[in-house]
Amino acid sequence: ILILVIFLGYIMIWIMMPTNQFWLHWLPDIHAKTDSTYLGQQGANILIYTFPILLIATLGCLYLHLDKYGDDSDNRRREDQYLNSWKQPALVRSPLGIISWTELLFVLMFIALLVWSFYAYVHGMFKNITTQSASKMGEAVWEVRLDSVALLLGLVGNICLSFLFFPVTRGSPILCLVGLTSESSIKYHIWLGHTALTLFLAHALCYVVFWANTHQISEMLKWNRVGISNMAGEVALLSGLAMWIASSSPVRRKLFELFFYTHHLYIVFIVFFVLHVGFSYSCIMLPGFYLFLIDRFLRFLQSQRKICVTSARVLPCQAMELNFSKDPRLNYSPSSIVFINVKSISKLQWHPFTVTSNNRLDPNQLSIVIKSEGSWSQKLYAKLSSLTPMDRLEVAVEGPHMPPSTSFLRHDMLVLVSGGSGITPFISIIRELVFLSNSHEETPKVLLVAAFKKSPELTMLNLLLPFSGTPHDVSRLQLQIQAYITRDTNPSKESQKQPMNIWFEPSVSDAPVSGVLGTSSWLWLGAIISASLVAFLLLIGLANRFYYIHPIDGARSVANLVFLCMSVVIVATLIFVWNKKQNATDGRQIQSANTPTQMASPTAASGLERELESAPEEYFKQVTTVHYGERPNFKKIISECEGSDIGVFVSGPEKMRQDVAAICSSGSAKGLRYKSYSFDW
Structure with missing residues (x-):
């Protein structure tokens, strides 16, 4: 119930985010109460956007550790019978493939969130655009509106980006809580990727048209040290487009290696996305990427073993x-x-x-x-x-x-x-x-x-x-x-x-073959998520205490990314090594019974x-x-x-x-x- 309440609160944030109530009242109040010398404005963003999901993941690990796997109680049976009716196919030969009633419901809800967000942003911005306000900026009304639409397309695209990494986090407790595996939810990652890159491409094209019509095409080459960096956004978009093209069905099926290697450009995309908008705003998409980063590093550690x-x-x-x-x-x-x-x-x-x-x-x-x-x-x-x-x-x-x-x-x-x-x-x-x-x-x-x-x-x-x-x-x-x-x-x-x-x-x-975190893997994963977050907050807090860096600064963004990776690597490595030593005490004999000597x-x-x-x-x-x-x-x-x-x-x-x-x-x-x-x- 606690996990459900936190999740509903997180969804409410997304629903309210495009409204003036959120930007003019809620967010300033939260900043006023949470801004500090140590964490600054990004502390409030971590609290609003990042902390709820990481708390859900940690509580989910505890629940999965305590839950008896494969419980066949009468209550579980009745629950499964009810849920199974929603898992039956609703659309069989749709462009998206076979879609269950549950998937159809969530797809419609997600589309509604995107449409609502775009409408609310447009309504809030367009009502302040008049002929007088446009003339003061030396621009036509349609040009100012195009500038606003370009910004809003990027904001809506960030919603898709925020959910993009959840389906591909193989050991995610959140996927287990909702009854999914990363393999079965790959299609959600594909849908989100298509939608996000479509919106980001439209975001970029609208800005190019706006700059061309207002004789500001040189804006494309600007890399501001403080504030929004346009060129960093273009690098991120180009890497995203390269992944998008290589992910198309013909390329993926016939040239899988090209698809596989090109997809590692996600690292370039994330780094330059953070440089484009600043780390503070990137906290919106941080939860999914944070869990993916932990999972990816643990899989790297597991893959170093030589298996018999x-x-x-x-x-x-x-x-x-x-x-x-x-x-x-x-x-x-x-x-x-x-x-x-x-x-x-x-x-x-x-x-x-x-x-x-x-x-x-x-x-x-x-x-x-x-x-x-x-x-x-x-x-x-x-x-x-x-x-x-x-x-x-x-x-x-x-x-x-x-x-x-x-x-x-x-x-x-x-x-x-x-x-x-x-x-x-x-x-x-x-x-x-x-x-x-x-x-x-x-x-x-x-x-x-x-x-x-x-x-x-x-x-x-x-x-x-x-x-x-x-x-x-x-x-x-x-x-x-x-x-x-x-x-x-x-x-x-x-x-x-x-x-x-x-x-x-x-x-x-x-x-x-053994578990990367031993027999109590869910418990240890919860410890990694919580301990690495604490370590990350300590590092950025110490950096902010002794060095002042502008909230939207490339140097600050790079430093925070480094601190994030350091926290995950150090905490995960320590727990992995501890588990490895504990397992070694029980013996690591190779099971080769009944194998001939030659x-x-x-x-x-x-x-x-x-x-x-x-x-x-x-x-x-x-x-x-x-x-x-x-x-x-x-x-x-x-x-x-x-x-x-x-x-x-x-x-x-x-x-x-x-x-x-x-x-x-x-x-x-x-x-x-x-x-x-x-x-x-």
Whole structure:
């Protein structure tokens, strides 16, 4: 309740900000009561714009630490049933993709905020623009109004910028509180980015037209030491436009590396944006960037560990399963995400993959599946499938980043619809259900509808079982698999081949995958947020006490940015090192049980694993029906499912997600709960 009250107060600030009541009464009163020798005017701005969100984040960390993950109480069930009705598709084939009722509501509310802000600013400024006031400035009325509109477009654009970094903060407590992950909310970042840069571009063009008509075009080259720096704003805009162009769908899909590297211009954008408007005004957008900065630095620290890859499976369909040793104390939920960097292929590229292992079925192992589709994954496949034995494969790992809930347990039946490599989120879900069914817990019936283009891709179903097999009775899970091969009418020889199993030689320098902040990560993250903010305020307070710098000064802005980064780096590093030492006392042994002393031949290793897994594999063969040369009829399949609460999960191409969403949102559909996994943004 406290978090909700603070958030509503923060939203009220945004609603009131364009009004004269805010600028003429509220803000002056706040400044009069909070301005001090130590923090000056920026102290009030930090209190109004920055502190509420960081307080919400800190309280959110405490709540998430105390909250029992995966609570299945009756109250939680009723709450989920109510919320699920709002999460169902409202628009299926819109220009923005599949939009739920909740998303539609918030999009409309955000648009209303932008329209209201622009209208209120225009109304407040235009009423003071008269022929007499314009003539005193030696300008026409339309020119003065154009000058005002240019300013207002920038102010409204700052609203979008203020929310831009929240969706891409992977370990954000705020995203978890609202039931989102950074991967599922990437589209919000894209929408906000498009809107912000459209407004900023219009802001700049209006000023150029104004300066050109009033013979002040030289203003474009002015870099004022005190006040607004026009040239700094232009540099920020150019870096933003470069990111915008590189983020367009054709460039992003065909030239991903260009998109990836160009996006690092956000550093240039932020620095010159702060130089453009001053640090005090930048406090409006500071909360999102502050949390992003903490998250980004923690991910950097985690990525410095050398992770041990214990084994791999290479499938005939050019898919690979990588298995890492894992700290048994690291807990994650099904469909979690990790980011992987293979330095021998690229030192800078990071790629997201779904975790396919199960935390309870494989307590010492974390697994991911990679389909060879791009240049990076093709190079990795070439390394693994090479006939030359490999001693090691060094990787760096960020994550895992968990979804906010495991709602699949609350359905009577699960329909898992996948296309190609989209099956990966469902592997971890099925493994979780296998474990729960053997723990005498009630589990839903499961229907897996897997569509593949070619018959060799059927071997992806082999990944439903862990690399080392499982002692659990998989037949206790009520599972049916309907596999569809759309382009082949008969099985091919490739589909009959067995996966190639590979073991890697461990090294003393390798470390298991573990949490960046240990087992109490939420608690430590809250400590970093609060302690770094205190350190930051102390640094700028001391600087203001002994050195006077103008409130809107480039030197002050640079100094405050440096203090901000110093605070985050020092506090986060100290807590990270403390946790690392604490974990070291419990031992950091590499989990390589049942690994041969030397690299076994693929044939012998494969035979051993097949013998261990023969019983579960026989069960999977019995429950699997393969349809060659057919496409799944989703409407028929879903309509034949029985249950009052059916969870329909989809992971695959956009058209597949749209087709299934249309069925779930149709008036005739009852008891269907739609959820999609999308990684093709």
